[in-house]
Structures are given as C-alpha cells and as structure tokens.
C-alpha cells in the first residue's frame with residue numbers, strides 16, 4: 001500500500017501551457033536572460049516547470065507568470081535554474097583546446113614575458129559547474145610548470161545559475177565530469193574523496209567564480225579586462241540580437257590583441273565583423289586587432 005501511494009504521488013501530470021502563456025513566459029525569460037526558447041520546444045516548459053508550479057501550489061502557467069512578475073528576485077533565480085542547460089565536462093573538445101594552447105595561449109604568454117608583465121586574465125563566460133575554467137587553469141599549470149609561481153593569473157568564471165556556481169566553488173566532481181578527460185590529468189589535479197574527485201588547491205586558486213547574467217551590461221563591465229575570453233556552447237541559446245550584444249561586451253572587455261574562443265560548432269559569421277578569425281586545425285580563434 002505504502003509504496004503504491006508514494007508512486008502515485010510522484011507521478012505528477014504535466015501542467016499544460018497554452019500558446020499565449022508560452023509566448024508570455026518565453027518573452028519574460030528572454031527579457032531577463034537573453035535565452036530564447038523556440039516554439040518547437042514548448043513541451044520543454046511543461047516538463048521542466050510542472051514540478052515548480054506544484055511546489056508553489058499553482059495550477060496554471062497564467063498564475064505562474066503573474067507570480068513571476070510580482071516576485072522580487074527569488075523566483076527569478078529558480079527560473080534561471082529551470083531554463084539553463086548546464087552540460088559540460090573537463091577537457092571538453094580536446095582538439096580545440098590543444099589548438100588554443102599551442103597558438104593563442106603560447107602567443108599571449110610570450111607576449112607578456114617580452115613585456116615583462118607576468119599577468120594573464122581570462123574570462124570564462126557561461127562556465128556552468130566549473131569544468132571549463134578549471135581545465136584552462138590545468139592547461140596553464142601544465143605549460144608554465146615551476147614558472148607559474150611568478151605569474152599573476154586570474155580566470156574569472158561566471159554563470160547565470162547560482163546552483164552551478166556553488167558546485168563550481170565546491171569543486172567536487174563525479175565520474176560524468178571526466179568523460180572527456182585523460183586519466184593522467186585526473187590523477188595529477190584531483191584528490192579522491194568520499195563524494196567523488198576534489199580539484200586540487202593549486203588549480204582552484206587560479207579561478208574566481210561569481211554568479212552573473214551576461215544580459216547585464218553593468219555586470220559585464222565589472223569583469224577585469226582580459227587577454228582571452230572563453231564563451232563556449234552558450235550563445236547557441238541566444239537569438240541574433242542577444243548574440244550580437246554579448247559578443248560586443250566581450251569585444252569591449254578584451255585588451256587589444258585579445259582572443260575570443262567560442263564553441264567548436266559556433267561561429268561569429270553574421271554576428272560580428274569586428275574580430276579577425278584565425279583558422280587552426282581543430283579551432284577558430286577570434287582576434288581583436290591591435
């Protein structure tokens with residue numbers, strides 16, 4: 001009896017969303033985050049939001065939209081958790097990372113050495129649970145070895161999702177996070193703990209995490225000026241207008257001669273003419289000319 005009862009309680013039916021409610025909710029999400037949900041993915045709202053509506057004891061999307069509009073920010077945080085896709089892993093797209101390391105990173109490190117300024121700022125925009133910025137920190141540790149103690153390196157990693165930023169700060173990962181990671185890297189830069197694998201302090205100290213909305217121009221201005229911006233697999237969730245806006249924020253943030261790296265299936269073609277694309281085997285890097 002007991003198990004039957006609990007099963008029926010968890011088999012919640014999805015709340016249906018009308019076309020009009022879909023448009024209202026989609027526009028609200030777009031206005032707040034720049035994330036654009038295509039009408040073909042309307043069903044996603046029903047599957048992702050029904051549990052939240054139940055928790056709030058709301059019976060329709062119309063009620064939920066009113067609730068969101070009266071909210072002072074708390075529900076917005078919950079909304080961001082529901083609309084973001086946080087797929088990531090360490091060493092994601094190794095070919096791209098190797099091309100980045102051997103060309104872009106090497107060039108920037110040499111340039112700084114020549115200028116006698118051992119400083120490097122990288123912005124990881126849309127960092128999810130931290131695998132991308134920690135991978136960049138590991139690349140730097142591998143390249144600089146003992147020399148790293150003389151460098152001032154800051155990787156500023158931001159994401160819309162507070163939950164992801166908390167996970168990133170905790171720095172403990174399960175098996176899934178390592179699906180694209182060579183074993184040697186895991187052994188060198190992680191310590192096994194009861195809950196999984198914990199990132200080592202020498203990697204963690206290179207990365208600063210903060211919750212941030214890329215749709216907030218003032219917040220983007222507070223990011224330190226960078227030599228390199230990483231924004232991989234993020235702009236795919238934006239429409240053309242938001243893509244252009246965000247790419248302009250990256251351009252403004254980058255120092256002259258700086259580089260923007262986007263996901264390997266993404267491109268700035270039709271989005272921005274201000275960067276010069278440089279083609280390497282396995283990667284395109286976008287350069288802000290000096």
Ligand SMILES: C[S@@+](CC[C@H](N)C(=O)[O-])C[C@H]1O[C@@H](n2cnc3c(N)ncnc32)[C@H](O)[C@@H]1O
Pocket residue numbers: 033034035084085086087088089092125126127128129132158159160161164212213214215231232233234237263
């Ligand atoms: C698919 S993940 C990509 C993670 C990582 N860059 C990678 O390539 O492995 C996309 C991330 O972008 C974040 N994101 C989406 N819209 C955002 C916004 N407006 N501001 C900041 N982050 C955003 C999501 O929360 C999500 O964690």
